[in-house]
Amino acid sequence: MYRILKAIFGPLFRLLFRIQFFGRENVPAEGGYILVSNHRSGYDPLFIAVGSRRQVHFMAKEELMKIPVVGWIIRKAECFGVSRGSGDTSAVDTAVDYLKKGEVVGIFPEGTRAKPGTILRPKSGVSHIAKMSGAGILPCAVSIDGKCRLGCRIKVSFGKFIPFEQLGLEGEGASGLRNATRVMWNQGVLPLLEELEGPANQ
Numbered sequence: 001m002y003r004i005l006k007a008i009f010g011p012l013f014r015l016l017f018r019i020q021f022f023g024r025e026n027v028p029a030e031g032g033y034i035l036v037s038n039h040r041s042g043y044d045p046l047f048i049a050v051g052s053r054r055q056v057h058f059m060a061k062e063e064l065m066k067i068p069v070v071g072w073i074i075r076k077a078e079c080f081g082v083s084r085g086s087g088d089t090s091a092v093d094t095a096v097d098y099l100k101k102g103e104v105v106g107i108f109p110e111g112t113r114a115k116p117g118t119i120l121r122p123k124s125g126v127s128h129i130a131k132m133s134g135a136g137i138l139p140c141a142v143s144i145d146g147k148c149r150l151g152c153r154i155k156v157s158f159g160k161f162i163p164f165e166q167l168g169l170e171g172e173g174a175s176g177l178r179n180a181t182r183v184m185w186n187q188g189v190l191p192l193l194e195e196l197e198g199p200a201n202q
Contacts, residue, residue, distance in 0.1 A: 001076040001077065001078075002055050002076075002077050002078055003055075005073065005076065005077055006049060006050065009046055009049075009050060010050045013043075013046065013047065013050055014050075016150055016151070017047075017150070017151065017152060017153075017154045018151065018152065018153045018154065019047065019050070019051075019153075019154040019155075019156070020153075020154070020155050020156070021051040021155075021156050021157075021158075022155065022156070022157040022158070022196075023157050023158035023159060023192075024051060024052075024053060024158055026138070026158045026159060026160055026161060027052055027053045027054060027138065027158050028054070028138065028161055029053070029054075030102065031102055032098065032099035032100065032101065032102045032103055032104065032105075032133070032135050033099070033104060033105075033135050033136045033137060033138050033161065034095075034099065034104075034105050034106075034107060034126055034129060034130060034133075034135050034136070034137050034138070035048070035052070035056055035104055035105070035106045035107070035137075035138045035140055036106075036107055036108070036109055036126055036137055036138070036139055036140065036184055036185075036188065036189060037106070037108055037139070037140035037141060037142055037189065038108070038110060038114065038119060038141055038142060038189055038193055039108035039110045039111075039112065039113050039114060039120075039142075040113060040114065040116070040142050040143070040144045040148070041113060041142075041144055041148035042113070042148075043148060044108070044113075044142050045058045045060070045079070045106060047142055047154055047156050048106065048140060048142065048156060049077075051156045051158070052104075052158070054104045055078070055103070055104065056104045056105070056106040057078050057079055057080065057095075057098050057103055057104065057105050057106065058074075058077075058079040058080075058105075058106040058107075059079070059080060059081075059082050059091060059095060059105065059106065059107050059108075060074055060079050060080070060081055060082070061081065061082060062081040062082060062083045064081070065081040080094045080095075092125070092128065092129055092132070095107070095129045095133070096129060096132045096133045099129070099133040099134075099135040100133055104138075105129070105135075107125070107126050107129070109122035109123055109125070109126050109181070109184075109185065109189075110122055110123070111123050116144065116146060116147070119190070119193070122181055122184075122185045122189075123181075124174075124177040124178065124180075124181050126180075126181065126184060127167070127169065127176075127177040127178075127179075127180035127181045127184070128177060130164060130167060130169065130180060131169050131176070131177070131180070134164050135164060136161055136162055136163045136164045136166075136167070137161070137162045137167065137184045137188065138158060138159070138161050138162070139158075139159035139160075139162065139184060139188030139189045139192060140156065140157065140158050140159065140189070140192070141155075141156070141157045141159070141189055141192035141193040141195075141196055142154070142155070142156050143155040143156075143157075143193065143196035143197045155196045155197075157192045157193075157195065157196055158192075159188055159189070159191070159192045160188075162183065162184060162187070162188055166183065167179070167180040167183050167184065168180050168182075168183055
C-alpha cells in the first residue's frame with residue numbers, strides 16, 4: 001500500500017507544488033536508521049516520503065490517527081501513533097522494533113510545526129530511540145517558501161548519514177542523550193536548513 005500511495009502522491013505533489021530534492025544520494029540503500037527533520041507543515045512527511053528512496057515509517061501524533069480518511073491513509077502507509085506528553089513507551093517500542101528489522105523510522109524532534117523562519121528546541125526522544133536500537137541518523141531539512149499553499153516552493157534536503165558511533169551516546173544518562181541531540185540537530189539538520197534558507201531565528 002505504501003508504494004501505491006507514493007505512486008499517487010508523488011506525481012500529484014510535483015504538480016501542486018514547486019518541489020525540489022537535494023542530497024538524495026545520501027539516503028542509505030539498506031539498513032535501519034532514524035530520519036530526523038525540522039517540521040514546517042502537515043505535509044512534511046509526504047514531501048520527505050516522495051523524495052526518499054526508502055519507505056519511511058513516520059511517528060505521528062495519535063490525534064491524526066483518529067481523523068477519518070487521514071487516519072486510514074496514515075495506517076495504510078505503516079506509520080504509527082504517539083501520545084504526546086504522556087511518556088508513550090509503546091511508540092518507542094514500535095520505533096525500535098522497526099529499526100532492528102532494518103527499516104527506516106521518521107521523527108520530527110521539534111514535536112510540532114514551527115512557524116516560518118523559526119526553529120523549535122528538539123526533544124531528546126530521538127536520542128533515546130537511537131540508544132535503544134543502536135541505529136544511526138539521517139538528517140533532513142524541509143524549507144517552505146512562506147505558508148504551505150498551492151504553487152509554493154518546497155525544498156527537501158537529505159544530509160550525510162551520522163553513524164551511531166558518532167552520536168556521542170557514550171555519556172551516562174541524560175548527558176549522553178543531550179550529546180546525541182546536539183550532534184543530530186546542530187551538526188545534521190540545522191546546517192542543511194541554513195543551506196536552503198539561511199540562518200533561522202531560534
